[in-house]
Amino acid sequence: MTDFNGKFFWYELMTSDPEAAIAFYGDVVGWTTTPFGDAQQGHVYHVVSGSAGQLGGIMAIPDEAKDCGMTPWWGGYVGSADVDADAARLTAAGGSVKRPPADIPGVGRFAVVGDPGGATFMLLKGSSPEGMEAAPPMATGHVGWHELYSGDFAADLAFYTGQFGWSTGDAMDMGEMGSYQLISQTGGADFQAMTGGIMPIPKEMPAPLWLFYFVVDDIDAALERVKAGGGTLLNGPMEVPGGAWIIQATDPQGAMFALVGMRGV
Known part of the structure; x- marks a missing residue:
């Protein structure tokens, strides 16, 4: 199991048309996708896999984010052993918290953070004790x-x-x-x-x-x-x-x- 604390390890596309994005990246990069969530409720998260396993997900832009003017965007998650403590520590170091720490049922705890220059990334601590393995360098699709x-x-x-x-x-x-x-x-x-x-x-x-x-x-x-x-x-x-x-x-x-x-x- 790879220690991802302090490292990017998961990548997420929020988009206006998930199905079209899945088809596009599937053709361009060769990804396969697996749906996760409740399709009837419209809360489907499409887990993306490259040649060495899972690497991220594709989802529709949430309504609240769309109302705030969010457009399609790729974001990255940095591993965290303690999301609340890290969010506070990064804020003290000149960053900013754009969405306070919160739980994602069945996934883990996350927060949306900005660096001093204004770029956004996320913190995530998974709820499962089973971790991911890092893909080999330059693995196709990763x-x-x-x-x-x-x-x-x-x-x-x-x-x-x-x-x-x-x-x-x-x-x-x-x-x-x-x-x-x-x-x-x-x-x-x-x-x-x-x-x-x-x-x-x-x-x-x-x-x-x-x-x-x-x-x-x-x-x-x-x-x-x-x-x-x-x-x-x-x-x-x-x-x-x-x-x-x-x-x-x-x-x-x-x-x-x-x-x-x-x-x-």
Whole structure:
């Protein structure tokens, strides 16, 4: 059983059309889904699985969130041993609580939190003693990279390293765009240990956010599936250190996501 405390381990799409999103990502990334919940009550949560097991879920945007103007969005859950204590600790460190700790029957206790720069993520402590195992690095369909478009680069870097114990690797100079700071949620400072990056939010981005890169076998073939399925390419394909290629896109409902994979020979 992997210890996910302080690490992203579950990824969730809240969308305006869950069935359409399931079809889109099933084709693009190769996910399978399993419904969880009461279909008659309209409370269905679709658990998503990649090549190495479950990794997240897809659900309809809750009515109360829709009334507040929420649009389709990918969010990430960070493991917590004590959601209430962590929410208080993160607030004292410059974060904010956007939804106070609460129980999800049969799932666990969660809270919605913001970092100092304004990006949102969730805390979760599962109610079951049986934990998940981490997927192997770059397992198809799973998250291969985590990227924060930061609203306050210095404060956010200090927040995540100080509060979650993340380590830093090299910082790459991006000129006018600032630095791209490699980070690891699992320890170690060499490139192979890196699990993501933090960069200042580009002027084209409407708000700070975490972007998650899903692993595909062939980036060019996946891009064609994105286009055929009604998605919109925002950037790429672009080669990154290590020989992989990335794209950034929005799905047909408007949620931003990213893909990482090798280029076909």
